[in-house]
Amino acid sequence: GNSVTQMEGPVTLSEEAFLTINCTYTATGYPSLFWYVQYPGEGLQLLLKATKADDKGSNKGFEATYRKETTSFHLEKGSVQVSDSAVYFCASLKAAGNKLTFGGGTRVLVKP
């Protein structure tokens, strides 16, 4: 079956540091891939997505590239802000399916 593995947190950074959160997936076929963000006390918000190999999703300074050869979808941001403190979830959606498979989430804390 499908599965998503992402690095465990918490990840603690200083403001303006570079952020990387690793995500790898296992799936049959070519799933769509997503990053969701959950701010404290809120629901999940879609951050970015990619639907095929080599696609790059980007939003709010975050980027992730769909790498078929390494089955990865790592999230990056060049200069984080305190407001980026949140829990980040990687997820996959198999082709022609409607069931999202989530990773365990990575908590990120950005300190001033």
Next chain:
Amino acid sequence: DAGITQSPRHKVTETGTPVTLRCHQTENHRYMYWYRQDPGHGLRLIHYSYGVKDTDKGEVSDGYSVSRSKTEDFLLTLESATSSQTSVYFCAISEGTSSEQYFGPGTRLTVT
């Protein structure tokens, strides 16, 4: 923001009592989902619906039932709540298969 509301937002109940959580959408999306979020597990799918009166089980459906009598409402029922069902419950919607899902604000349920 997608028009999704959940009620109640917080609930404390005793073991053995029935509990119903409501999800309401104003987007007219066909698909609706119920997830639970627990530390270290990310989000896990409980049940989903692909139309009025059409529902199916997810990966953690034991102890839960759902109903969808109208496009806009999706109800999750715990017939006899147990302490293992203490969790945060999220509703989500999507337009169709292979579409991103949009999440509600969540319901925090505590079973004592």
